[in-house]
Amino acid sequence: MKKLLLFFFILSNTAIYSQSVKEKPLKNKDSIVLQKKTNTTLSNKDFNAIIQTSFSKLITGQTANNVGSYAGVDIEKTEVTFSPTFILENGNIITGKMMGGISDGTYAIFNNSKLNTNISLEVQYHFLYKKTPRTIYYYQSDYDKHLEDSTKIVKDHAAAKAKILKSFDNNERIIENDKLNTENKTLDTDITALNQKLNTPITAYEKELLTAQVDNKTFKKNQNTAKIAENKLLNNDYNKLKELLKINNIRADKLNENDISKLKVAGYQFSWFSLAYKLKNDEFRLLDSKEVYENQITKDNYISHEFKTQYSYVNLNPTNYKTTYFTSSLTMKYKSNFNDLKKVEVTQTSTIGTSSNQIRETSDKFFAYSGTYKTGVTELNVDVDFYHFPFSKSAIGFHIFPKSKYTQNIKPVYNAGFGVVFPFIDKKKEKSNINAELYYNFTNIFNSNDVDYTLIERNNIGIRLVFPINFNPN
Structure with missing residues (x-):
């Protein structure tokens, strides 16, 4: 009875361990020394x-x-x-x-x-950014299969190569060359014997007949020699190379399909930098009601420039089903205050005709912008975004996004917000197509604009829909 219980205990633990090995991914850090300590890294x-x-x-x-x-x-x-x-x-x-x-x-x-x-x-x-730790997670079973497939590809190629080399060592051309070499030896013997007879006292007719036989056998020998050379050339430089090239291409295609970069990745951790430049040309109409009627509407355009440096970090950890994404950016803009102007719809009416009974009116509607227009404005933005998905399959995420803006000749503006992210999952593809975020944003925390609202009242609350970053490694 004790032996039966012991056997059942060992069997149960073995089954549990086997399942955990299949599900638990390996962790491989960016360290050559650490990689050399195990056989599967x-x-x-x-x-x-x-x-x-x-x-x-x-x-x-x-x-x-x-x-x-x-x-x-x-x-x-x-x-x-x-x-x-x-x-x-x-x-x-x-x-x-x-x-x-x-x-x-x-x-x-x-x-x-x-x-x-x-x-x-x-x-x-x-x-x-290679100076920070980089980590990848992959499954042992997938890596073992990759090694097994790689070994099989190499073995299959070696077997196919040996078969080709063997077949070309025993093919018809080799056999034909052996026969031709044997025939050439016989021809050499015959030619030697005929030449000896030519050196003996014979009649002119016999000499002419023997000379013709020597020429005929010499011609045949030359034909055989040329054929032998042709067979060797075909064997060594064409057919064999053609077959070897074919199996080499097959091996290359299979190795490409089984390339290590295509190994199924369960997760990763790394960081990177991004540098960006943006140029924008806006054309618009300005409305200045203080001017005379003819000068109230003017057309203007301005080319703005934007330089951005950004640091990003991602950690997709499948062992605890947590995903963390962090990004911090510094943006310098040389622009106008176009975005601060007020957008208004203008209807411009014109009268056609001079007679009171024959008058038509036409109207032209367009958008214009009112306010004090400034150009050559320098602005510096510092933005931080921190996402954390603590649950399996990124079911719910949390977002923190403090931001600050420093504009020339204007007091700095500081905002800070947080949100809860709800991904909409595509059941067929098992990934999020769009994220809905319920957010609360404290705007103008230090009341740089001297408004009458309190800190709690200076806010922005709402829902925004955004396309998510594809954290799915596969």
């Missing part, structure tokens, strides 16, 4: 390949260059968005974004050598 080259692939998927959602990786058209606003992506050989990423108005299906960046109106151009450069 990745090499430094393979580790970097997986990190770069995960980084590319996180930033762009793809692992290869795709010009025009995102494009969209807003029919109502007649605007087009074009966003190309370039992944460099060293793993760094360049992304671009162009937005502007379209006319007759075209999107002109320059018109008559001048920058088009209502257009924005942005370029971003992303690169991993």
Whole structure:
């Protein structure tokens, strides 16, 4: 009875351990020494390949260059968005974004050598920060299968190569060459005997006959020698190479399909920097009611510049089902105060005709902006975003976002907010297509604008829908 209970205890623990091994991912840190301590850790080259692939998927959602990786058209606003992506050989990423108005299906960046109106151009450069710890999580069973498949690919190629070499050592051309060599030896013997007869006293007719036989056998020997050389050339430099090239291509395709960078990743941890430059050209109408009627509406345009530096960190930990994302950015802008102006709708009426019985009125509606317009404004923004998803499958997340703005000749403005994120999960793809965030934002915390509202009243509460960063490593 005791033996039966002991056997049952061992069997139960073995089953539980086996299940935990399949579900528990391995952790592989960016340390060559640590990797060498176990037999299943990745090499430094393979580790970097997986990190770069995960980084590319996180930033762009793809692992290869795709010009025009995102494009969209807003029919109502007649605007087009074009966003190309370039992944460099060293793993760094360049992304671009162009937005502007379209006319007759075209999107002109320059018109008559001048920058088009209502257009924005942005370029971003992303690169991993390798001085911080980098970690990837992967499953032991997946890695074992990768090693098994890699070993099988190498063995299958070696077996196919040996078979080709063996077949070309015993093929028909080799056998034919053996026969031709034997025949050439016989021809050499015959030619030697004929030449000996030619050196004996014979008649002119016999000499002519023997000479013809020597020439005929010599010609046959030369034919055989040429055929032997041809067979050797075909065996060594064509057919064999052709077959070897075929199996080499098969091996290359299989190794590419089983490349370590395509290993299923359960999670990762790394950080990166992003540098960005944005140019925007706005054209608009200004309304100044203090001017005379003819000068109240004026057209203006301004090109603003924006430089941004951003640090980001992500930790997707599958062992405790927690995801953390942090980003901090510093943005310097050289712009106008266009966004601070008040947008108003203007209706401009014109009268056609001079007779009181024959008068028509036409109206033209457009938007204009009123307020004190300033250009050459320098602004500095410091933004921080911290997301934390503490539950399985990122069911609910928490968001903290303090922000500060320093504008030339204006008191600094400080905001701070927090929100609760509810991802909408696509059941088929098991990932979030859109996030809904319920947020509370304290605006103008230190009352820089000297408004009459209290701190509790100076707020912004609402719900916003955003497209989430794809933390899903697969």
